[in-house]
Amino acid sequence: xxxxxxxxxxxxxxxxxxxxxxxxxxxxxxxxxxxxxxxxxxxxxxxxxxxxxxxxxxxxxxxxxxxxxxxxxxxxxxxxxxxxxxxxxxxxxxxxxxxxxxxxxxxxxxxxxxxxxxxxxxxxxxxxxxxxxxxxxxxxxxxxxxxxxxxxxxxxxxxxxxxxxxxxxxxxxxxxxxxxxxxxxxxxxxxxxxxxxxxxxxxxxxxxxxxxxxxxxxxxxxxxxxxxxxxxxxxxxxxxxxxxxxxxxxxxxxxxxxxxxxxxxxxxxxxxxxxxxxxxxxxxxxxxxxxxxxxxxxxxxxxxxxxxxxxxxxxxxxxxxxxxxxxxxxxxxxxxxxxxxxxxxxxxxxxxxxxxxxxxxxxxxxxxxxxxxxxxxxxxxxxxxxxxxxxxxxxxxxxxxxxxxxxxxxxxxxxxxxxxxxxxx
Amino acid sequence: xxxxxxxxxxxxxxxxxxxxxxxxxxxxxxxxxxxxxxxxxxxxxxxxxxxxxxxxxxxxxxxxxxxxxxxxxxxxxxxxxxxxxxxxxxxxxxxxxxxxxxxxxxxxxxxxxxxxxxxxxxxxxxxxxxxxxxxxxxxxxxxxxxxxxxxxxxxxxxxxxxxxxxxxxxxxxxxxxxxxxxxxxxxxxxxxxxxxxxxxxxxxxxxxxxxxxxxxxxxxxxxxxxxxxxxxxxxxxxxxxxxxxxxxxxxxxxxxxxxxxxxxxxxxxxxxxxxxxxxxxxxxxxxxxxxxxxxxxxxxxxxxxxxxxxxxxxxxxxxxxxxxxxxxxxxxxxxxxxxxx
Ligand SMILES: N[C@@H](CCC(=O)N[C@@H](CS)C(=O)NCC(=O)O)C(=O)O
Numbered sequence: 001x002x003x004x005x006x007x008x009x010x011x012x013x014x015x016x017x018x019x020x021x022x023x024x025x026x027x028x029x030x031x032x033x034x035x036x037x038x039x040x041x042x043x044x045x046x047x048x049x050x051x052x053x054x055x056x057x058x059x060x061x062x063x064x065x066x067x068x069x070x071x072x073x074x075x076x077x078x079x080x081x082x083x084x085x086x087x088x089x090x091x092x093x094x095x096x097x098x099x100x101x102x103x104x105x106x107x108x109x110x111x112x113x114x115x116x117x118x119x120x121x122x123x124x125x126x127x128x129x130x131x132x133x134x135x136x137x138x139x140x141x142x143x144x145x146x147x148x149x150x151x152x153x154x155x156x157x158x159x160x161x162x163x164x165x166x167x168x169x170x171x172x173x174x175x176x177x178x179x180x181x182x183x184x185x186x187x188x189x190x191x192x193x194x195x196x197x198x199x200x201x202x203x204x205x206x207x208x209x210x211x212x213x214x215x216x217x218x219x220x221x222x223x224x225x226x227x228x229x230x231x232x233x234x235x236x237x238x239x240x241x242x243x244x245x246x247x248x249x250x251x252x253x254x255x256x257x258x259x260x261x262x263x264x265x266x267x268x269x270x271x272x273x274x275x276x277x278x279x280x281x282x283x284x285x286x287x288x289x290x291x292x293x294x295x296x297x298x299x300x301x302x303x304x305x306x307x308x309x310x311x312x313x314x315x316x317x318x319x320x321x322x323x324x325x326x327x328x329x330x331x332x333x334x335x336x337x338x339x340x341x342x343x344x345x346x347x348x349x350x351x352x353x354x355x356x357x358x359x360x361x362x363x364x365x366x367x368x369x370x371x372x373x374x375x376x377x378x379x380x381x382x383x384x385x386x387x388x389x390x391x392x393x394x395x396x397x398x399x400x401x402x403x404x405x406x407x408x409x410x411x412x413x414x415x416x417x418x419x420x421x422x423x424x425x
Numbered sequence: 426x427x428x429x430x431x432x433x434x435x436x437x438x439x440x441x442x443x444x445x446x447x448x449x450x451x452x453x454x455x456x457x458x459x460x461x462x463x464x465x466x467x468x469x470x471x472x473x474x475x476x477x478x479x480x481x482x483x484x485x486x487x488x489x490x491x492x493x494x495x496x497x498x499x500x501x502x503x504x505x506x507x508x509x510x511x512x513x514x515x516x517x518x519x520x521x522x523x524x525x526x527x528x529x530x531x532x533x534x535x536x537x538x539x540x541x542x543x544x545x546x547x548x549x550x551x552x553x554x555x556x557x558x559x560x561x562x563x564x565x566x567x568x569x570x571x572x573x574x575x576x577x578x579x580x581x582x583x584x585x586x587x588x589x590x591x592x593x594x595x596x597x598x599x600x601x602x603x604x605x606x607x608x609x610x611x612x613x614x615x616x617x618x619x620x621x622x623x624x625x626x627x628x629x630x631x632x633x634x635x636x637x638x639x640x641x642x643x644x645x646x647x648x649x650x651x652x653x654x655x656x657x658x659x660x661x662x663x664x665x666x667x668x669x670x671x672x673x674x675x676x677x678x679x680x681x682x683x684x685x686x687x688x689x690x691x692x693x694x695x696x697x698x699x700x701x702x703x704x705x706x707x708x709x710x711x712x713x714x715x716x717x718x719x720x721x722x723x724x725x726x727x728x729x730x731x732x733x734x735x736x737x738x739x740x741x742x743x744x745x746x747x748x749x750x751x752x753x754x755x756x757x758x759x760x761x762x763x764x765x766x
Contacts (some may be wrong), residue, residue, distance in 0.1 A: 053657070056539060068582045070597045080585035157613040189571055189596070190616055281570040281616045282596065373577075373600045383599070386510050386577035389538035 091379030110308025135306035149196035199270025315346035462488035499726030510577035550644035675729035682728035
């Protein structure tokens with residue numbers, strides 16, 4: 001047969017890179033990649049040469065010099081003699097604290113609202129719809145400012161709490177008084193709450209850039225240990241139940257294991273509360289939770305909860321009706337049906353979009369700058385950047401840190417996600 | 426937002442700087458037909474727009490003088506409001522040609538921020554303001570107080586130093602600008618407001634109950650405030666510096682907004698002739714790249730230093746500041762211009 005020899009000999013011509021569909025897409029991709037690389041290197045070289053013209057070099061040495069400014073809310077030891085690096089960590093901790101509390105509270109609130117939105121009770125359902133639409137459709141920044149204004153404009157000044165000698169003589173009460181058995185004072189600057197104090201101090205170890213409080217560490221270790229032992233007890237009970245069919249009574253063991261060691265530790269260290277007291281301009285003693293923190297936390301929680309509620313609702317609606325009908329047929333009450341049958345299955349649908357809500361919330365903490373909350377954006381990206389003039393370094397570092405936090409959150413949530421997926425047994 | 430700031434910084438450093446390097450600031454200003462001056466977000470007496478949107482104030486007038494020196498017209502200025510935090514970035518990125526905004530001359534701003542302070546138009550110091558009924562008469566009694574400070578300022582750093590030195594504590598509340606500080610202070614969210622004493626006086630003048638607030642006697646720092654330009658364009662720095670000196674020399678020689686033309690016609694003082702760029706007096710202004718009558722125009726547009734001071738912040742205005750350190754050297758003050766020759 002001569003047919004085979006009729007096929008023209010395959011020879012490569014340059015024009016085939018464009019006209020031959022086999023090569024064209026690769027050609028285009030390489031071309032675009034080259035252009036992109038060119039653009040990036042142009043940006044970088046331009047930046048470097050212009051920084052050089054300006055007499056500025058790219059250098060992170062400033063992080064080790066004295067910061068010189070004070071920070072209102074510092075959860076790790078900090079003074080104006082600390083370095084900019086320590087200030088960065090103070091900001092980072094402030095960011096993480098609101099982010100963490102925000103995620104937890106928003107999830108709790110979001111799940112409740114999402115479930116209630118599906119309620120058969122017309123009024124409850126509608127109210128939840130109103131909540132969701134209201135918070136989802138107004139910018140977060142406005143909620144933050146509103147919370148802050150409400151907190152700081154409707155509360156009394158510290159001096160309104162003062163009882164002067166004349167007032168005491170006349171038997172008059174001050175304009176404002178403390179709450180919760182005189183332990184909590186809400187002023188227009190913040191909420192003063194009692195703080196735990198210890199008679200015995202375990203001291204702290206210095207890690208160079210920050211020091212770790214050993215008392216807190218002791219508590220973390222004891223609680224983690226208790227939780228671990230409790231899980232062992234429950235696992236043992238479950239094993240016994242599966243083997244023999246009857247479940248041993250564990251509640252008192254759990255209670256003992258969970259609370260005994262913590263109480264023992266507290267008694268041993270002499271834990272007591274320090275109640276805030278009006279001294280001079282402000283309340284002294286106790287812990288001051290500034291309104292900037294509270295406002296940011298409230299706004300982030302309420303706003304993100306609206307989105308989470310929608311995710312939860314979608315997750316529940318994705319579960320086949322047959323599931324709840326079957327559960328009802330087995331005689332399960334609606335509450336148990338929700339907890340045991342629907343929510344565990346809905347989790348699979350809920351978690352992936354929930355991750356992005358957590359990421360959003362974490363990044364949105366940087367809006368705290370609007371109420372002067374000194375988080376990472378306020379310290380590293382605010383005062384440090386300004387006082388040292390290192391815009392590029394600070395911005396890059398800040399982006400890197402936010403990126404790292406986000407990637408860690410995604411990784412953790414993905415782990416959790418794979419643990420709730422259907423497993424082939 | 427973070428991203429856009431970053432891109433802004435990159436874009437600003439790359440593009441604008443490229444343009445600025447190719448063209449001198451003076452050429453750029455001339456080509457544009459107006460000067461762009463960084464000012465306050467609004468500090469009555471120093472730099473604030475009035476009800477019609479016309480900017481007025483002590484710092485604003487210096488910008489107008491520079492515009493008049495370049496264009497012969499003091500209205501060819503655009504004012505850009507900046508906060509303590511944004512001002513230096515605005516200058517470095519080329520968004521403004523000149524910054525006159527209560528800015529303190531420090532070594533780190535000269536070196537790390539790569540700026541050039543070209544003069545001191547107001548010698549100041551940091552003070553504290555409190556409500557009268559607080560019963561405080563000295564800053565050292567402020568132990569435990571909540572203090573409002575503007576972020577991105579020298580104020581922030583001085584405050585930390587002062588409280589540490591006196592072994593007393595405070596709770597800082599950082600705010601972005603003067604109006605926010607005023608709001609927080611008036612609402613009682615802070616016990617004391619601290620910034621430059623001149624800024625306190627200006628801020629107090631706009632409060633509804635100005636008489637209920639006192640500025641404490643302690644001045645805790647030196648705050649030489651002055652016009653700032655970018656590092657690297659010395660000619661532009663010279664233009665701003667000598668425009669300012671021209672206003673000082675004018676006060677020293679008794680040249681005012683009203684009589685400048687008359688003086689130009691009749692003077693026999695050689696330095697005045699050189700300053701006003703009269704015929705046969707050389708061409709010193711032209712050597713700076715300006716028209717020969719540049720400084721005459723500047724004085725005609727805004728008046729001499731003393732007039733600017735008196736009209737905006739001096740005794741008799743609501744701000745009511747005494748000349749004090751800012752009197753001419755001949756009157757025992759610090760304001761001193763090198764010879765114009
Ligand atoms: N001189 C200090 C402080 C400058 C400053 O922020 N001044 C205040 C009050 S004097 C101001 O101009 N505020 C007006 C505004 O926020 O626009 C510095 O340069 O860092």
